[in-house]
Amino acid sequence: MTFKLMIVRLGSMFICALSGAFAQAQEVSDVSTQISEINILPEICVRNQNNAQCQFKLDVDLQLTAKMDVCLVIEALRIRQCQAQVEKARFQRVLTINETVTIDIVEEHTNQVLYTSVLKLAEFKPVNLRPRRNLGWIF
16 A cells, blocks of 8 residues: 555545544433433444434433432433432433433433533545555565
8 A cells, every 4th residue: 555545544534533523412402400410321323324223322420419319311212211209310322312312311200401412423434435446566
């Protein structure tokens, strides 16, 4: 592989990485005063152009200011997972998505939304390179 061809391939990979071909959880609303810390992972989920869905392990760590009943709600996937009387909550779930989803942390009894995050889905489209034609020329 020549040096020039290697630079072209690395450059195209870099451009693809910058083109937004990833899913990232983004904060939509302010954090409620009842939540002292929240961490939602992953921040990146790459879906190939050929794959119809993106599968990943969702990990939500939550620190509350007082004990309460909280739920993780993803309405698009019909998921509601609750924990009772906790100050530290951890939700782990394997998800398969094919569209953008909203992740809500709610108080179980009143359904008051404590935190909302959007997990966007994007697609990786590799750059098509011309096939290398080696006609016996060596550089």
